[in-house]
Amino acid sequence: MRPHPPVTLIGRPTFRPQQPIRPGTNCGVPPLHPQSKVVGGKNAAFGSWPWQVSVRRTSFFGFSSTHRCGGAILNNQWIATAGHCVDDLLLSQIRIRVGEYDFASVMEPYAYVERGAKKKVVHPHYNFFTYENDVALVQLEEPIEFQPHIAPICLPPDNIVLEGRNATVTGWGRLSEVVNLGVNLFFDLLCGE
Secondary structure, eight states: OOOOOOOOOOSOOOOOOSSOSSTTOOOSSOTTOOSOOOOSSEEOOTTSOTTEEEEEEEOTTSSOEEEEEEEEEOSSSEEEEOHHHHTTOOGGGEEEEESOOBTTOSOOSSOOEEEEEEEEEEOTTOOTTTOTTOOEEEEESSOOOOBTTBOOOOOOOTTOOOTTOEEEEEEOTTSSBOEEEEEEOOOHHHHTO
16 A cells, blocks of 8 residues: 555535534434544544544454544445555455454453445546545445444535535544544645645
8 A cells, every 4th residue: 555645625624513414314414422622633532433433454364453534424334435455455354343443452341343345436536646536435345333432424414515514534544543634625626736
């Protein structure tokens, strides 16, 4: 895997409302309602981001896996991630871990769940060199069961303009615990200037 590109938000990132974006759904709102809310690149509370997943690569013999990239739970069978995270992997090398918080600890309120990949769909126009269309979907071998620390993310409706809004980027980066960072959203055209 090549080093990951600098973080640039383009397209339609998800924002975190206090109520579900789509009425009648339970996506986008953490069931645990953690008490602490830390923004600015610091540790998030357990359960703050129940849709956050660890996209993992299995070892040569398949006995263990290591974190490679982040992703988000779309529903009980599909995960969204970056194309560069899975493009060069066989299905047998991909593991998806949901409900994880701290890679360095097994003492968490709820255990994580891990699944293999049944199918991967990398954007047909993904560009390895420029990272354009750097998005992929992974279908799980078995559906996941939603729990207090495992829940789907919401995708905003097509008619919502996100430019100028605040969003939150989450993931592990080079740390063992999930962190979050507030960012501003802008159109892709501004990235090239």
